[in-house]
Amino acid sequence: MPVEVIGVIGVVSMFVLMFLRVPIAIAMAVPGIVGTWYLRGWTPTSTILNTVIWNHSYSYALTTIPMFVLMSELIFISGISADLFSVFRKWLGAIRGGLALTTVGASAIFAAACGSSIASTATIGIVASKEMQKAGYSDSLSSGSVVAGGTLGILIPPSTAFIIYGILTEESIGKLLIAGILPGVLLTLLYMATVYCAVLVRPSLGPAVERSSWRERISALRSIVWIAVLFVIVIGGMYAGLLSPTEAAGFGALGALVIAWIRRRMTWRNFATSLHNTIKITSFLFAIMLGAFILNYFLAITRLPANLATFINGLDVDPIMILLVILAIYVFLGAIMDALAMVVITIPIFLPMLHALGFDLIWFGVIVVIMIEMALISPPVGMGCFVLKGVNPSLSMGSIYKGALLFMLPIFVLLGLLIAFPDIALVLPRLMR
Amino acid sequence: EKPIQLEFNNWLASTAAVSVGAFEPWKKLVEEKTNGRVKVNLYHGGVLGGSRSVLDDVRGGVYHVGYSIPTYYYDTPYFQLLVGELPFALPGSKVGAKVMTAYAQKYSQDIFDKLGVKNMGVGVSDPYVIISTKPVRTFDDMKGLRMRAPGKTWVPIAKEWNAVPTPMQPEDAYTALDRGTIDAMHYSLAGALGWKYHEVAPYVTRLNTPTIVVNMIMNKDFYESLPDDLKKLFDEELDPALIDLIATVYEDGVVTSTQKMEAVFKSKGKGEFITLSDEERARFIAPTKQAWDDWVAEADKRGMDGEKMLSNFKSILKENGVTPPF
Amino acid sequence: MSKIRVFVDAATAAYKWGASIVAVLMMLVIACAVVARALGTPLPADVEVIQLTMGTLVMLGLAYTEQVQSHVTVGLLVDHMPPRWQAALDLVAVALICAACAVIGWVNLTVAVEYLTVRPRSTDYLSIPLWPFKLIIGFGFWLWALQAVLRVPEILRNAREGVVSIRNGGHA
Ligand code: NA
Numbered sequence: 053m054p055v056e057v058i059g060v061i062g063v064v065s066m067f068v069l070m071f072l073r074v075p076i077a078i079a080m081a082v083p084g085i086v087g088t089w090y091l092r093g094w095t096p097t098s099t100i101l102n103t104v105i106w107n108h109s110y111s112y113a114l115t116t117i118p119m120f121v122l123m124s125e126l127i128f129i130s131g132i133s134a135d136l137f138s139v140f141r142k143w144l145g146a147i148r149g150g151l152a153l154t155t156v157g158a159s160a161i162f163a164a165a166c167g168s169s170i171a172s173t174a175t176i177g178i179v180a181s182k183e184m185q186k187a188g189y190s191d192s193l194s195s196g197s198v199v200a201g202g203t204l205g206i207l208i209p210p211s212t213a214f215i216i217y218g219i220l221t222e223e224s225i226g227k228l229l230i231a232g233i234l235p236g237v238l239l240t241l242l243y244m245a246t247v248y249c250a251v252l253v254r255p256s257l258g259p260a261v262e263r264s265s266w267r268e269r270i271s272a273l274r275s276i277v278w279i280a281v282l283f284v285i286v287i288g289g290m291y292a293g294l295l296s297p298t299e300a301a302g303f304g305a306l307g308a309l310v311i312a313w314i315r316r317r318m319t320w321r322n323f324a325t326s327l328h329n330t331i332k333i334t335s336f337l338f339a340i341m342l343g344a345f346i347l348n349y350f351l352a353i354t355r356l357p358a359n360l361a362t363f364i365n366g367l368d369v370d371p372i373m374i375l376l377v378i379l380a381i382y383v384f385l386g387a388i389m390d391a392l393a394m395v396v397i398t399i400p401i402f403l404p405m406l407h408a409l410g411f412d413l414i415w416f417g418v419i420v421v422i423m424i425e426m427a428l429i430s431p432p433v434g435m436g437c438f439v440l441k442g443v444n445p446s447l448s449m450g451s452i453y454k455g456a457l458l459f460m461l462p463i464f465v466l467l468g469l470l471i472a473f474p475d476i477a478l479v480l481p482r483l484m485r
Numbered sequence: 486e487k488p489i490q491l492e493f494n495n496w497l498a499s500t501a502a503v504s505v506g507a508f509e510p511w512k513k514l515v516e517e518k519t520n521g522r523v524k525v526n527l528y529h530g531g532v533l534g535g536s537r538s539v540l541d542d543v544r545g546g547v548y549h550v551g552y553s554i555p556t557y558y559y560d561t562p563y564f565q566l567l568v569g570e571l572p573f574a575l576p577g578s579k580v581g582a583k584v585m586t587a588y589a590q591k592y593s594q595d596i597f598d599k600l601g602v603k604n605m606g607v608g609v610s611d612p613y614v615i616i617s618t619k620p621v622r623t624f625d626d627m628k629g630l631r632m633r634a635p636g637k638t639w640v641p642i643a644k645e646w647n648a649v650p651t652p653m654q655p656e657d658a659y660t661a662l663d664r665g666t667i668d669a670m671h672y673s674l675a676g677a678l679g680w681k682y683h684e685v686a687p688y689v690t691r692l693n694t695p696t697i698v699v700n701m702i703m704n705k706d707f708y709e710s711l712p713d714d715l716k717k718l719f720d721e722e723l724d725p726a727l728i729d730l731i732a733t734v735y736e737d738g739v740v741t742s743t744q745k746m747e748a749v750f751k752s753k754g755k756g757e758f759i760t761l762s763d764e765e766r767a768r769f770i771a772p773t774k775q776a777w778d779d780w781v782a783e784a785d786k787r788g789m790d791g792e793k794m795l796s797n798f799k800s801i802l803k804e805n806g807v808t809p810p811f
Numbered sequence: 812m813s814k815i816r817v818f819v820d821a822a823t824a825a826y827k828w829g830a831s832i833v834a835v836l837m838m839l840v841i842a843c844a845v846v847a848r849a850l851g852t853p854l855p856a857d858v859e860v861i862q863l864t865m866g867t868l869v870m871l872g873l874a875y876t877e878q879v880q881s882h883v884t885v886g887l888l889v890d891h892m893p894p895r896w897q898a899a900l901d902l903v904a905v906a907l908i909c910a911a912c913a914v915i916g917w918v919n920l921t922v923a924v925e926y927l928t929v930r931p932r933s934t935d936y937l938s939i940p941l942w943p944f945k946l947i948i949g950f951g952f953w954l955w956a957l958q959a960v961l962r963v964p965e966i967l968r969n970a971r972e973g974v975v976s977i978r979n980g981g982h983a
């Protein structure tokens with residue numbers, strides 16, 4: 053049997069297991085382990101299970117995830133986020149879908165400080181998701197706005213995705229990061245427009261609440277002074293260069309603890325609950341990542357992704373058609389595998405071709421990052437969706453997927469705009485010269 | 486007859502100098518010299534495994550050929566090869582590869598049995614530089630500089646240079662340099678080009694010494710499974726060719742990296758390459774004596790004969806016309 | 812079964828509290844590192860320690876995550892099936908969790924033994940031996956499997972009584 057066929061069997065088994073309610077981490081790990089064992093034998097399989105697990109869990113950069121989760125849990129459990137959202141309700145509640153709009157806006161602000169979409173989704177998800185439920189928002193609209201907002205984390209600089217693309221392609225990271233700004237702002241607006249249209253068509257998705265008086269609005273602001281201070285420390289610290297993302301996350305967690313304690317919102321029991329939730333979220337997230345990496349190794353040795361890319365290389369059609377086929381492949385791969393792995397495997401093959409066809413590689417970097425964003429939320433393998441499900445288990449996977457699918461539309465719109473008007477991405481980097 | 490599939494994992498980017506200038510040509514060379522009996526599947530970007538587990542991965546057959554960095558395995562028999570990382574011991578990549586391959590053949594063949602892999606050849610990185618946000622023209626300019634130093638050996642040296650050694654992940658360093666969290670990286674020139682540090686830290690002070698030992702290794706079972714004539718071909722022709730290609734890339738890389746960076750400096754109107762005067766360079770070298778002594782002591786602690794290993798190394802240096810600084 | 816349950820739950824609790832301590836430690840080490848750097852004396856090995864706490868946090872938490880049924884699943888299809896079908900598929904899931912975790916745990920435990928005996932490994936700066944961490948990984952995955960096994964009586968009861976499992980799918 054050709055290895056490619058074995059690869060296809062592996063992908064299909066992953067799908068089947070996943071939809072049979074096997075935990076996602078296991079649904080990915082089992083075909084990965086069995087497939088590698090079949091193709092390579094026991095020794096390489098056991099080595100992978102040693103080195104992959106070590107390399108991808110004993111990692112410094114990934115500590116941003118548990119630390120931002122801990123920060124958010126402390127903010128949530130101490131009731132600070134409830135204060136925050138009561139302020140939003142008083143100011144924006146009279147607008148239909150106001151809280152979902154706020155979620156998208158808050159995500160964009162957080163994205164301007166944090167380069168990871170996972171950390172972004174977890175942070176906003178913990179704080180915002182349950183508050184929107186309380187306000188009577190539909191699960192799918194609230195989920196969609198959280199996972200979509202989370203994707204902004206890698207488009208608005210700083211961004212780990214642009215840094216990886218820059219290294220893979222030797223394009224200027226500085227220019228790439230700048231190139232992400234306008235599309236990032238545009239996507240934020242498109243997400244907001246999506247919320248607006250959704251509640252316009254069906255107002256019950258994000259009901260308006262009673263209008264508050266100006267006195268109520270202003271007095272409510274007092275309760276969020278502390279959290280504002282924390283955000284200034286975390287986001288300002290990253291901007292001023294005093295804190296790396298990991299450090300900002302750890303500092304933010306400690307800050308949230310201190311604030312909750314000063315405001316007498318923190319009991320030992322609350323603290324323990326925050327810690328336990330953090331452990332739970334971190335563990336399921338890393339379990340999925342490890343499962344994905346085990347599966348990725350198997351997929352790589354079946355040469356499935358590489359062959360798909362080589363196939364395009366052989367096509368003799370219009371450059372724009374080739375671009376569309378590449379995007380289609382990214383939509384497909386993004387649905388079934390880890391977003392970054394998808395890019396690392398395919399870029400070395402696509403890039404020389406795109407270069408030869410005369411596409412601007414900074415522009416294509418923005419396109420790639422947008423495809424990663426889509427992959428993060430596209431069902432069934434959408435890390436952003438899993439993160440939200442983990443931080444708010446009361447949401448059903450079905451409504452998260454529904455919300456995610458809705459917010460894939462503005463991403464397609466942005467792609468169309470970028471293809472029609474490449475200057476959206478290129479005007480700012482050009483000014484740098 | 487079906488060709489033998491050789492899986493070669495490269496954790497560097499497909500566009501990195503070594504990938505383009507050494508690994509891709511070597512793939513062609515192997516397929517040519519074996520008349521297609523061996524097909525090399527070259528994976529870039531660490532698709533099959535990361536940089537820190539190359540030894541384990543090659544030993545375990547995760548892939549067959551890998552580019553291993555012995556210093557990540559400081560606590561294994563690989564320690565012996567780290568003699569090549571003694572500060573300012575080697576003046577360049579080509580002579581470095583010659584010295585290290587000879588040293589490994591003559592004195593360290595047994596460590597590869599212990600490590601469980603086949604040695605294809607040992608080399609050294611391209612020369613390291615100090616790449617900084619403000620110019621380092623003299624030893625005194627180092628004072629108070631927050632600098633990321635490469636590995637355990639160089640952290641105490643950075644202190645001796647009056648810098649503040651600051652831990653930093655390579656992937657965080659671009660942002661850290663940009664925002665002033667750190668002032669400098671002690672890093673390889675081509676590596677700095679790859680991470681684009683020169684965009685935010687436009688001053689490059691040449692130290693002219695390779696700093697990292699590199700090692701190409703092959704899975705043992707894979708090697709044993711080859712027919713005898715292919716074994717011989719790898720031993721006598723293909724393995725040496727690979728190390729030679731790498732050394733050439735590193736040596737040439739200094740020139741091309743310099744050109745690329747200078748073009749950026751010129752277009753921005755800011756940044757330069759700085760060559761130290763002999764006198765200033767000597768001030769950088771002097772405090773590194775301690776690292777040489779420490780290495781001997783560390784070897785003794787690990788049950789090896791440090792003095793003996795060092796004198797063996799020095800004799801090979803001399804055979805290749807290199808005068809050790811200490 | 813009840814004796815096993817007591818043992819597995821006790822071990823899971825110990826792992827969970829261990830993970831809690833590690834999370835606090837991670838937060839404090841990061842904060843100390845920032846303060847130390849601001850004062851001009853960076854800690855040389857903070858990255859190394861933080862790396863170790865990261866993996867340990869994950870591995871200590873796997874079993875607890877299973878205990879509170881938080882390993883994410885997609886219930887899109889199965890949630891709408893008859894209870895007996897659901898129970899049968901839950902058994903399949905438990906079997907697969909056991910198989911995968913048994914293998915991964917076994918591999919890491921053998922590596923722990925290897926590191927302890929023939930091939931010692933330790934961290935760069937502080938020379939912290941790595942074998943205890945491999946032990947934590949190995950037992951972490953085995954404990955995950957055991958926690959899954961503990962659910963079997965409940966699944967069988969659900970099948971008998973025709974009750975829909977609360978596992979995942981978002982009904983919890
Ligand atoms: Na960002």
Ligand code: NA
Pocket residue numbers: 386387388389426427428429430431432433434435
């Ligand atoms: Na996806």
